[in-house]
Amino acid sequence: xxxxxxxxxxxxxxxxxxxxxxxxxxxxxxxxxxxxxxxxxxxxxxxxxxxxxxxxxxxxxxxxxxxxxxxxxxxxxxxxxxxxxxxxxxxxxxxxxxxxxxxxxxxxxxxxxxxxxxxxxxxxxxxxxxxxxxxxxxxxxxxxxxxxxxxxxxxxxxxxxxxxxxxxxxxxxxxxxxxxxxxxxxxxxxxxxxxxxxxxxxxxxxxxxxx
Numbered sequence: 001x002x003x004x005x006x007x008x009x010x011x012x013x014x015x016x017x018x019x020x021x022x023x024x025x026x027x028x029x030x031x032x033x034x035x036x037x038x039x040x041x042x043x044x045x046x047x048x049x050x051x052x053x054x055x056x057x058x059x060x061x062x063x064x065x066x067x068x069x070x071x072x073x074x075x076x077x078x079x080x081x082x083x084x085x086x087x088x089x090x091x092x093x094x095x096x097x098x099x100x101x102x103x104x105x106x107x108x109x110x111x112x113x114x115x116x117x118x119x120x121x122x123x124x125x126x127x128x129x130x131x132x133x134x135x136x137x138x139x140x141x142x143x144x145x146x147x148x149x150x151x152x153x154x155x156x157x158x159x160x161x162x163x164x165x166x167x168x169x170x171x172x173x174x175x176x177x178x179x180x181x182x183x184x185x186x187x188x189x190x191x192x193x194x195x196x197x198x199x200x201x202x203x204x205x206x207x208x209x210x211x
Contacts, residue, residue, distance in 0.1 A: 006080070007092045008073075011104040014094040018067040024060050026068045027140070028053070028079045029098075033071060034140065035168055037108030039101070044140040047079045059142035059200075062087045069094040069101070117170040122177075125163045127191040131210065133160050136174060137183035138167040143200055144183045151185075154206045 009017065018025050018039070027038050028047040038044070045056035047070070060066060066088055070076040073096050080091045094100065098108070126132050135151055137144030144167070155162045165173050167182040177186065181198040187209050188194065195209040 006084075007090075008077075008095045009092060010095055011100045011106060014067060014069070014092070014101075015106065017065075017092060020065070022064045024064055024066045026057070026060070026066055026079075028068060028070050028075050031168060035110065037098075038110055038140070039069065040109045042140060043142045043145065044138075045142070047075045053079070056142045057083065059146050060088070063089055065090040065092060067092045067094070070097045072097045072099050114169065117165060117173050119172060119176055122163070122165070122173045125161075126188045128161065129190055131158070131160045132163060132188040133206075134163045134165060134177075134186040134188065135183060136165040136167055136170075136177075136179040136186070141167060141182040147183055147200060150201070150203055150206075154203060158207075158210065 017023065025039060025042045027034055027042040027044045029038075029044070030046050030048065031044065034042075034044045043056070043060075045053045047053050066083065068076045068080050068083075068091055070079075073093065076093050076097060080093050083091050096103070102108070126134065133151070133155060137147070139145065151162070154160070165177075165179070167174065167179075174180070179186070184196065184198045185201055185206075186193055186196040187206075197205065197209075
């Protein structure tokens with residue numbers, strides 16, 4: 001198929017296609033909709049919030065296939081059209097979106113959010129002697145997923161305590177620590193915040209922050 005031609009497939013074809021190696025799966029619904037249930041391993045970027053959408057999809061590989069969906073197909077069609085005109089080589093839409101997916105008897109994941117981390121639990125986790133790295137992120141956030149191997153290596157190499165704050169669930173903690181962007185990294189030393197940064201962070205920046 002032509003790289004920038006519109007490709008719209010049924011839920012069944014979409015399911016087969018998204019399992020191919022290298023496929024990037026993108027949900028363009030709101031965070032609230034996403035949290036009620038989404039396709040496995042999907043990334044989320046709300047097409048109704050243009051700044052968030054553009055920021056998050058900038059971390060996708062334009063040369064790899066993007067399988068995109070929304071609730072019924074409207075937003076994903078508009079998002080796919082924009083992506084094709086901006087260099088994304090192969091964008092495939094699911095006809096009918098999540099509604100068609102459910103109608104075909106296919107399940108969703110992440111339908112039940114767990115209890116939030118309490119403010120007290122967070123305070124206890126960071127109020128220790130030594131270094132603590134707080135990682136405010138989510139598995140569905142493109143830059144968060146991109147950062148995961150860097151963060152994991154940094155924590156392992158430096159023998160740090162890591163505290164994960166779920167950007168899709170732990171909203172009370174996020175509000176308390178003024179974390180508004182995913183990912184946000186906060187470094188504590190002996191219980192006090194000494195450094196923070198939003199977005200993509202190079203290994204060298206993490207290392208320098210500990211000096």
